Amino acid sequence: MKENIYAIYNGTEYEAGVVNDQEVVLRSDDPAVLNRGFVLYKGIKYIKKVKRTELTDIYKKYYQATYQNYQFVVTEDSGDKLLIIATNMDYKICEQLGMKMVDRGVYQKWIQKTEVELSISRKPL
Numbered sequence: 001m002k003e004n005i006y007a008i009y010n011g012t013e014y015e016a017g018v019v020n021d022q023e024v025v026l027r028s029d030d031p032a033v034l035n036r037g038f039v040l041y042k043g044i045k046y047i048k049k050v051k052r053t054e055l056t057d058i059y060k061k062y063y064q065a066t067y068q069n070y071q072f073v074v075t076e077d078s079g080d081k082l083l084i085i086a087t088n089m090d091y092k093i094c095e096q097l098g099m100k101m102v103d104r105g106v107y108q109k110w111i112q113k114t115e116v117e118l119s120i121s122r123k124p125l
Helices: 031-036 091-097
Strands: 005-009 012-018 023-028 040-043 045-051 058-068 070-078 081-087 100-103 106-112 117-124
Touching: 005 023, 012 070, 031 045, 031 106
Parallel strands: none
Antiparallel strands: 005 012, 005 058, 012 023, 023 045, 040 045, 058 070, 058 117, 070 081, 081 106, 100 106
C-alpha cells in the first residue's frame, strides 16, 4: 500500500511524498488537478511540489483489519481483496486461519474485503 503518506492541501486529501523538511510532493490520478498547478509526471501521475507550510495536515495512514476476531495489518489492496499480515502471533492460529508462512514468524493471506472490518488510523508526520 505504498508509503501511506497523505496530506491535506486546499481542503483536499492527496497521496504525498516527503521531499525534505520543507517540501512535499502531492500525487493524484485525477486530470482535473491540472488546473490546480499539477503537472503530468511520466504519463501516469499528476504531481505538485508544495511547501510543507501550505498544508493543513500531513500524516501516515495505518490500515488494520479485524478478521475472524483477530487484528491484522493490511499491507496491500487489490480491488476486492486485501493482503493481511501477522507477526508475533501464535502460528497455530495463523495456520487455522489458512495463512501462509512467508518468513520466520510472518504469515499472510489474501482475503475478501467483505470478510473483514477495516479500520484506519492516522499518525501525524
